[in-house]
Amino acid sequence: MTRPGIDADRLWGDMMALGGITEPDRPYTRRAFSPMFAAGRAFLAERMRDAGLSVRIDAAGNLIGRIEGAIPGLPAIAMGSHSDTVPSGGRFDGIAGVIAALEVARAIAEAGAPLRHPLEVIDFLAEEPSDFGISCIGSRGMTGRLSAEMLAATAPSGHSLADGISDVGGDPDRLDEAVRTDIGAFLELHIEQGPVLEAEGIDIGIVTAIAGIRRIEIEFAGQAAHAGTVPMHLRRDAGYAGALAMIAVRERAEAMAAAGLGYVVATVGIVDVRPGGSNVVPGRCRLVVDARSDVLALIDAFMEGLRADCVAVAAKAKVELAGFRTLSDGVPAICAPALRQAIGAAADGLGLSAVDIASGAGHDCAFLAAICPAAMIFIPCLRGMSHTPEEYATEAQLAAGTATLLETVLALDGDG
Amino acid sequence: MTRPGIDADRLWGDMMALGGITEPDRPYTRRAFSPMFAAGRAFLAERMRDAGLSVRIDAAGNLIGRIEGAIPGLPAIAMGSHSDTVPSGGRFDGIAGVIAALEVARAIAEAGAPLRHPLEVIDFLAEEPSDFGISCIGSRGMTGRLSAEMLAATAPSGHSLADGISDVGGDPDRLDEAVRTDIGAFLELHIEQGPVLEAEGIDIGIVTAIAGIRRIEIEFAGQAAHAGTVPMHLRRDAGYAGALAMIAVRERAEAMAAAGLGYVVATVGIVDVRPGGSNVVPGRCRLVVDARSDVLALIDAFMEGLRADCVAVAAKAKVELAGFRTLSDGVPAICAPALRQAIGAAADGLGLSAVDIASGAGHDCAFLAAICPAAMIFIPCLRGMSHTPEEYATEAQLAAGTATLLETVLALDGDG
Numbered sequence: 090m091t092r093p094g095i096d097a098d099r100l101w102g103d104m105m106a107l108g109g110i111t112e113p114d115r116p117y118t119r120r121a122f123s124p125m126f127a128a129g130r131a132f133l134a135e136r137m138r139d140a141g142l143s144v145r146i147d148a149a150g151n152l153i154g155r156i157e158g159a160i161p162g163l164p165a166i167a168m169g170s171h172s173d174t175v176p177s178g179g180r181f182d183g184i185a186g187v188i189a190a191l192e193v194a195r196a197i198a199e200a201g202a203p204l205r206h207p208l209e210v211i212d213f214l215a216e217e218p219s220d221f222g223i224s225c226i227g228s229r230g231m232t233g234r235l236s237a238e239m240l241a242a243t244a245p246s247g248h249s250l251a252d253g254i255s256d257v258g259g260d261p262d263r264l265d266e267a268v269r270t271d272i273g274a275f276l277e278l279h280i281e282q283g284p285v286l287e288a289e290g291i292d293i294g295i296v297t298a299i300a301g302i303r304r305i306e307i308e309f310a311g312q313a314a315h316a317g318t319v320p321m322h323l324r325r326d327a328g329y330a331g332a333l334a335m336i337a338v339r340e341r342a343e344a345m346a347a348a349g350l351g352y353v354v355a356t357v358g359i360v361d362v363r364p365g366g367s368n369v370v371p372g373r374c375r376l377v378v379d380a381r382s383d384v385l386a387l388i389d390a391f392m393e394g395l396r397a398d399c400v401a402v403a404a405k406a407k408v409e410l411a412g413f414r415t416l417s418d419g420v421p422a423i424c425a426p427a428l429r430q431a432i433g434a435a436a437d438g439l440g441l442s443a444v445d446i447a448s449g450a451g452h453d454c455a456f457l458a459a460i461c462p463a464a465m466i467f468i469p470c471l472r473g474m475s476h477t478p479e480e481y482a483t484e485a486q487l488a489a490g491t492a493t494l495l496e497t498v499l500a501l502d503g504d505g
Numbered sequence: 506m507t508r509p510g511i512d513a514d515r516l517w518g519d520m521m522a523l524g525g526i527t528e529p530d531r532p533y534t535r536r537a538f539s540p541m542f543a544a545g546r547a548f549l550a551e552r553m554r555d556a557g558l559s560v561r562i563d564a565a566g567n568l569i570g571r572i573e574g575a576i577p578g579l580p581a582i583a584m585g586s587h588s589d590t591v592p593s594g595g596r597f598d599g600i601a602g603v604i605a606a607l608e609v610a611r612a613i614a615e616a617g618a619p620l621r622h623p624l625e626v627i628d629f630l631a632e633e634p635s636d637f638g639i640s641c642i643g644s645r646g647m648t649g650r651l652s653a654e655m656l657a658a659t660a661p662s663g664h665s666l667a668d669g670i671s672d673v674g675g676d677p678d679r680l681d682e683a684v685r686t687d688i689g690a691f692l693e694l695h696i697e698q699g700p701v702l703e704a705e706g707i708d709i710g711i712v713t714a715i716a717g718i719r720r721i722e723i724e725f726a727g728q729a730a731h732a733g734t735v736p737m738h739l740r741r742d743a744g745y746a747g748a749l750a751m752i753a754v755r756e757r758a759e760a761m762a763a764a765g766l767g768y769v770v771a772t773v774g775i776v777d778v779r780p781g782g783s784n785v786v787p788g789r790c791r792l793v794v795d796a797r798s799d800v801l802a803l804i805d806a807f808m809e810g811l812r813a814d815c816v817a818v819a820a821k822a823k824v825e826l827a828g829f830r831t832l833s834d835g836v837p838a839i840c841a842p843a844l845r846q847a848i849g850a851a852a853d854g855l856g857l858s859a860v861d862i863a864s865g866a867g868h869d870c871a872f873l874a875a876i877c878p879a880a881m882i883f884i885p886c887l888r889g890m891s892h893t894p895e896e897y898a899t900e901a902q903l904a905a906g907t908a909t910l911l912e913t914v915l916a917l918d919g920d921g
Contacts, residue, residue: 283734300733304783315891316772316795317716317865318699321759323889328773329755335748343737356732357744358785360778367720367774367793367832377783379732416783449733473739475731 097488108180121173121215149230149267150214150259164273169211179480220244228453284473294467298383308412313372330406331374337398351384352447422455425462435496524596537589537631565646565683566630566675580689585627595896636660644869700889710883714799724828729788746822747790753814767800768863838871841878851912
């Protein structure tokens with residue numbers, strides 16, 4: 090028996106190999122429920138078996154590799170992320186966490202002595218929004234948050250999500266069996282998908298919380314009119330109202346972020362101005378606002394302030410605030426302090442720099458946090474890019490994160 | 506011989522009859538070059554012949570009815586507008602000016618003595634943008650402004666504009682013959698298409714100038730990014746830049762309009778934010794700005810100021826001003842002071858209220874102003890609406906405008 094250690098070359102080789110399983114005409118694409126996704130999972134299952142893990146698909150369609158622990162009855166230490174991608178996505182988002190978990194399990198298996206706890210490597214089903222329009226399907230299923238309504242959601246093909254789960258080897262009729270009460274800790278390694286770690290030259294991000302995301306739709310209704318014949322002071326220009334509201338979103342989020350009470354970002358990603366003719370004063374404007382924070386009260390405060398802004402904006406532009414509607418609402422998930430501490434100690438022991446960071450993106454870990462202590466390890470990525478073929482982390486960055494994951498697992502196994 | 510007078514009921518009856526010639530499933534639609542357009546022109550030609558006018562189609566495809574004058578060699582007094590509509594348009598835009606001209610010619614013909622000058626009623630071909638993407642085709646042709654490039658423009662059907670002109674009875678190979686040097690005055694009656702006359706309770710608008718229209722395309726290029734992971738202060742949000750520029754357009758135009766140096770309006774009618782996902786910080790934003798004034802220097806000043814605004818906006822949003830490009834540029838057309846004076850005297854003689862007003866919309870008259878003294882009579886329309894089936898002017902409003910047109914023609918004939 091030797092002390093477990095990761096093999097950085099093998100780790101990188103598996104990353105590149107899984108990345109290579111892509112729709113050839115639009116790298117890197119391995120969408121959940123697609124044949125390429127199945128090929129990726131076959132690759133992962135084979136690697137897990139090669140390392141001595143027992144492999145199964147749970148009722149929610151998650152691929153799980155497991156090594157039993159030395160002491161019966163202890164809860165499992167689980168690691169993982171997702172192997173599916175967005176269309177024309179990258180090779181690291183999700184995948185890094187699955188391959189890192191595989192490497193950690195492999196290193197432990199090779200060392201010749203099992204942990205005290207069972208160890209699991211999980212590839213959660215369909216973290217990215219798939220054709221069914223629902224994200225985090227597998228982690229929702231594992232935490233009892235996949236509703237009958239979601240199972241009935243249909244893809245453009247006409248297939249239901251229940252069909253999709255069956256197709257990947259799950260059992261939508263027995264979803265209860267996927268819900269876990271035997272996980273003692275969950276750890277997810279992930280690329281940051283943002284620019285902070287790289288900009289600050291930090292090796293490891295210790296995630297404090299996964300931001301809650303509230304999406305709202307704002308609609309202004311004015312009066313479409315001839316762009317030449319209606320004097321400025323008589324206009325009821327919904328586009329003008331929309332522009333004022335966009336500024337309000339930006340300035341309010343900037344001010345709240347600068348106040349330092351928590352992580353706050355807000356984005357207007359969808360702007361729809363109608364009728365959309367160069368010679369027509371817009372009569373309608375629709376905005377979709379995405380606001381995120383690791384502190385729920387800050388999301389509430391942002392939205393309360395923005396609603397007041399929109400009432401003022403509508404009055405200024407002489408239009409009607411025709412809608413201010415919540416499209417979706419997810420609360421922040423707090424990462425377990427004990428796990429964060431373990432990650433910090435592991436990084437410190439490895440001589441790596443680490444910093445607390447909020448995750449602005451959603452992750453499977455946010456669901457796992459509802460059933461067990463859960464935490465995340467972020468590694469830097471090139472210029473914060475994600476969901477693009479240019480998405481990148483270096484072999485050294487990935488190895489540093491994976492080593493931190495391994496040391497954290499070993500520490501948790503020793504403590505728990 | 507009696508003094509000519511208009512017949513308001515006959516005038517209104519012809520308006521409604523021509524309006525009734527519409528695609529039945531989307532009133533009021535009589536698009537240039539369509540079978541419905543041909544039916545409308547057949548109606549007009551028949552009414553002209555019934556009134557004793559000689560009828561022809563010129564080489565540019567304009568329908569022209571004419572009564573010769575009593576004194577050989579005098580230039581013609583011409584009146585007219587256009588009978589084509591936008592899809593799902595109204596019964597008055599353009600049509601009112603053609604029918605009013607017909608009624609004036611009919612009233613003069615009935616009175617039993619010709620004018621000293623020849624009198625013409627003109628239905629200009631395709632004032633509205635047709636499938637060929639070019640407006641004011643007939644008035645361009647009559648004034649020598651229909652280029653070979655325009656003639657080669659093709660509709661989605663594959664037909665060229667030259668084909669279209671042939672189809673309506675014109676002769677694109679002999680366009681020179683359409684260019685007129687024998688018109689002494691041109692008068693166009695039109696609905697205001699704006700809210701000013703109705704709001705102020707005025708019967709007649711004496712158009713001072715037809716606004717020049719400059720359209721520019723502004724593009725901002727930032728960096729598309731994850732809406733959750735990029736802190737506010739690191740964003741390069743092109744949508745934010747776009748919103749700031751939209752505010753600049755509005756506030757600059759408002760300030761210039763309020764300064765009272767001329768008519769100024771500016772509109773952002775097209776807003777295109779990419780990639781357009783709720784969870785993506787916009788990387789590109791494209792705006793189309795339509796700015797109009799009756800004073801060319803004010804358009805220049807507006808655009809110069811706006812360009813400086815956009816440079817400042819791009820710096821503030823940390824994006825690039827990737828484009829500030831003129832898409833089209835039309836200079837203001839000044840209405841002839843002598844004709845304006847005649848219109849004012851005619852209205853006054855009829856006991857009608859009148860006010861000077863700039864035309865923010867383009868009209869065939871803007872082209873005619875390049876070859877002869879030209880002017881326009883505006884009549885009020887319901888809530889300023891145009892290019893919609895709700896477009897409306899009352900029988901009394903139309904009759905007042907037509908009577909003003911008749912009295913102006915009679916005065917010009919006496920003076921000229």
